[in-house]
Amino acid sequence: MITRLSDLKLKDIRGVIFDLDGTLAHSNPDFAGLRRELGIHSGTDILAHVDSLSAGEAQAQALEIVHEYERQSSLNASWIDGARELIECLRAKSLPLAILTRNMPEAAQITIDKLGIDIELVLTRYDAQPKPHPEGIHLICQQWQLAPADILYVGDYLFDLQTARNAGSRCALYCPEIIPDYAQAADLLVSCYHSLIKAWPK
Template identity: 40%
Template sequence: MKKYKAVVFDLDGTLADTRLDFVKMREDLQFPLGVSILEHLETLPLDKKDNANRIILEHEIAGAKSSTLTSGAKELLDHLEEKNIPMAIQTRNCKDVTDLVIGKLKIPISKVLTREDSRPKPDPHGFFQIAKDWNIDIKEILYVGDSHYDLQTSLNAKSDFALFTNLHNESKEINHPFSVSCLSQLISYF
């Protein structure tokens, strides 16, 4: 069994269940189906972009306030912290909401990249920056996420990926040979 030297997590749906209702968010934004919310946001004129950002932030704050740790997250985080394994979060969420979730749930991770810090996933730039900062080869870092953005980020970076299956993604067409339904199942890989 391969042992990893570090881990990069997605936040929403992976470490934290923020209960974000993307269908309702998309309805409130009046964005078309099948188009990424963040990518569509970039195509809007400035006056519409400001209003859309406000709507997105309202949804993200509501999700952050009701967030809980996902299954096995505390056990895995405690293990990684005890073993001094470098940990990071790369999220498509904004900094303020990410900080709110991390603080509320007492997530012991200080290296965090939000959509303000680097190009959003699936662009691997942020992941490459984390690996460079740690001076750890990308092949020795496990990327853990729950969405096609996370999987695609890992594929773009040519890194190993663990899919965290949850109530929101288990019915989606995300198939990956390395998947877990409880994050503590990853303990033996570190």
């Protein structure tokens, strides 16, 4: 099922950018376990916490913990139902596709290779300032020579909505089970990718 929360018309979308973990792939790290190991509270931005540590052994140790969680989750990645078909559908419409993830390059590549995700343009947190900063979307739009307003960003978390809003793009929130409080900021709520495929104009 899809729920429209704005005047978004899918026929006007000229390019689609996807988040990776939790959006295309079941590959989210165990964030609760990671925060416990780092000694930070639930809801704390992990990357912001690591950046806040003074450069040196403490920061290097925290980064290694984060990287190991990311690697392990990527090794166990699996497709989210309908995601592969959605990519094929959008490819058939000749829409340019990209991935913008907060993940590190190595872990993102493990997931992409493991699942055979057919998207070449991939930006990680090492290629652009991490979400919710809009730099990643703006860099992709520059490469495509498209305006951010013509782009649909598909993600599964608050940072994805904020990134799209900060960039001036439209946003579809993938929420297959519980609809989160922040969902009202999305243009489109998607509980099933097969429904989104059917809703996209032929």
